[in-house]
Amino acid sequence: MSDLSDTSLHDGAESASVAASTSPAAERDTWPAVWRGYRGRCPKCGSGPVLRGYLKVRDHCPVCREELHHHRADDGPAYLTILIVGHIMAPGLLWVFTTWRPEPLILMTIFLVGCIGLSLYLLPRLKGAIVGFQWARGMHGFAAPR
Template sequence: MPDTPEKDSLWPTLWRGWRRRCPNCGNGPMLSGYLTVRDHCPVCRQELHHHRADDGPAYLTILIVGHLMAPLLHVVFTTWRPEPLVLFTIFGVGCVALSLYLLPRLKGAIVAFQWARGMHGFAPPS
């Protein structure tokens, strides 16, 4: 099965989405707010309103944060036995900070994936 240009362009497209940039040109901002996807790219005019990210970024964020923080919580608790309030404060702030960092980036990556695969009304890239 030969490699197609569509397959070769997936990883750079996902990287552009992770950076919250337009999946087409990589220069224009994809998001107009924290999570609001623009109707079109201000640089190349690529339409972005077709996306259907819905709850995907939230599910992925919970999955990643849970799989990173739960083992870390276990290691910290069994190794140092900190006070419960200290443990809760550190891991509460850590979970919120990591979630706030990942959520818009994962949304950008999901929209970029949909664009790269021509899903939900996006025309396949040429």
């Protein structure tokens, strides 16, 4: 009797795992989608651009026609940009100041340009990464139709 119940439990687990693996939402790997978004590409196909301008997300991918208007990136990319830039530039500022003691105007100019440049570089990439993350996890309307 226990052999029969073990077999039926095993078959039930297999059918559940097969059903979960064949669903469209389960096929979306998170890290490849985030990496494609970081590179500014569609999280689904990796070919079409995800952004229409500097920060404007396209309504749909021009290559695979995946709808992207569901995204809710909002202030997430700005918060991540501030976090990353602050954690890179603050120790750098301290190290440069204690090592070379440059004039304050020179120090301010160098780090101001560095902060602005790094922020402008990271902001669209992090927005694409967040859209890719939301797409991979099926958040905010990106879930597959049932």
